[in-house]
Amino acid sequence: MTKDLVCVATSDLVAVCRGRTFPVEDLSDRLTTGVGWVPANLALTAFGEIADPNPFGSAGDLRLRPDPATRAEIEPVLGGGALALYLADSVTCDGEPWDCCARTTLRNAVRDFEAATGLRLLVSFEQEFTLDGHEPYPAFSIRGLRAAEPFGSTLVATLGAAGLEPENWLPEYGTNQYEVTLRPAPPVAAADQAILLRELVRDVAARHGRRASFTPMPVSGGTGNGVHVHVSLLQPDGTPATHDPTGPGGLSAPAGAFAAGILDHAQALVALTASSVISYDRLRPHKWSSGGAFLGLRHREAMVRICSPVNSAAGTANLEYRAADATANPWLLLAALIRAGTAGIAGGLIPPEPVTGEVGELTEHGRAAARFAPLPASLPDALRALAADETVRGWFPPRLLACFEAVKHTELALAETTKDVHEVLAHVY
The missing domain is CATH 3.10.20.70 (Glutamine synthetase, N-terminal domain)
Incomplete structure (x- = not known):
């Protein structure tokens, strides 16, 4: 029974x-x-x-x-x-409301964004994971897709039945790596769906005798799993407000300022968006994640990538934040990005010149125009940047931030005595 x-x-x-x-x-x-x-x-x-x-x-x-x-x-x-x-x-x-509720923290960030800017947001989380249980196949291949059956088709059906509206399901670049994306939604709903998606992916995998893990680095030195957050700006009536063909990289003034706000606080934000001791193995050049704090036009190593319109449809333009992974709480992650974007718009910030080529080939003038900055090389570096950024600290309830920092410093100490941190966290995530 x-x-x-x-x-x-x-x-x-x-x-x-x-x-x-x-x-x-x-x-x-x-x-x-x-x-x-x-x-x-x-x-x-x-x-x-x-x-x-x-x-x-x-x-x-x-x-x-x-x-x-x-x-x-x-x-x-x-x-x-x-x-x-x-x-x-x-x-x-x-x-x-409890002051340390991350979901409420996000809801408050959305409320303040709308009040300060008169705009609305649509958000989509693009999530990668590793699926055990079959031999590796070439990246993006049909064989890789079919090797995941019946997991894949069951997952798409399960997500749809849960009201999550799957948009893409595909084999990715890494060994046994897959990606699933959902259609854009308002911020709180999008973060909720990101959380539910992970639980459903892991549950469907377990029912098929497999393990799905969203860990940022399955093995040291390998290909990492990321979380990419796509953000679109809308007028109150739903008119797209991200794209302007006359703006830098095709961005409207508020979208450019939103991106500039994120980049202005990049060092501190990463502590909240890539939150584990192993996250920083993938946040480096040539990892197809985020090789530095810069704005990129169709550039997949940018911290913030400009996704240009498809077939001149302004509604398809969006900003993609790439320096995140599944060790970060989606509510807190998105609240941080929205707070940074709100500050950028409120301050009338001008975005840097978008990078279109390889960062390593930029001249000194090009790096200055792009306002290029390296990202923290480790979680301790990111936590120090967070501790030093009073603006970012002011966006969050003090006890919530104190608890976050206590958790992260404790994890750093525990990692020192953990035999195989990558495998332990692969099991957790």
């Missing part, structure tokens, strides 16, 4: 989805009351230990209040019951 279950979950600061589960019969009550949660859960590291010290200690209680719009159905495993998964806001026991 089995029973259908409901899980109410949140994504923590190491981008692990955690929550509590109950019988489906209790759902109507739990949609209002939520489920119990503990503040210190936010201080869990990717290695399983709680960061110490952290802002919460052992005190306090919270509720995870599910958002009905996030419901995703997960098929039974081995004849078990079905599982309905909901993402939640973290709230106090009085139902008030």
Whole structure:
């Protein structure tokens, strides 16, 4: 005998989805009351230990209040019951927003962006992962695509059934690497869908006897898995507002300022968007990820890439942030980018000259015009940049930022004594 279950979950600061589960019969009550949660859960590291010290200690209680719009159905495993998964806001026991809720932090960033700019945003997450269980085939090949069957077609159907609107499914460049993208959505929905997609990918893989991992570096020195965040600007009536053929790289003034805001705080932002000790193995030149802090026109080593319109359709133009991976919480990651973009627009920032060729071939004048800067070489470097950037720090609740930094410094210490960090994190992600 089995029973259908409901899980109410949140994504923590190491981008692990955690929550509590109950019988489906209790759902109507739990949609209002939520489920119990503990503040210190936010201080869990990717290695399983709680960061110490952290802002919460052992005190306090919270509720995870599910958002009905996030419901995703997960098929039974081995004849078990079905599982309905909901993402939640973290709230106090009085139902008030908790200052350390990353989902609320993103919602506030979107609200402030719209108020400051009069614009709206559409966002899409492009996510790569490694799929074990078959021999390697050539990159982007039909054989690579078919080797993933029946996982691939089941995944596309599962995503569609969950309301996630898959757009692309393909074998990628790396060994047994695949990519899946979803259609653009408003920011909070897009980040929710990024979280749900990872859970569904891993679940479908497990049901087919495989392991899917979004780890940024499956093996040291190999090809990494990234998360690329595509952002489009819209007028309030939905008219595209990213493209202007007379602007630098074809960007409108607000889109250029949005990109400039990100690049102005690139060093600190990376700590929030590529958040693990192994993330920095892929953030370097010639890794097809992000080889430096610069704006690129159709350039796949840029931190911010200008994706030009297709067939002159202005609505297809967007900005792509490439210095991210799945160890970063999607809500926090996107909140950071939106805050930076808001600051850029509010400050009337002018974007640097877009790079179109190889960075290594730029002249001294070209590098200056591009305002090229290297990215942090390691997580400690990125955390130092975050600690020094008072503007970025001001975008986040102090306790949330303190907890994030405590988690990351604890992970650095734990990594020192972990035998195979790459394999441990491949299992986690």
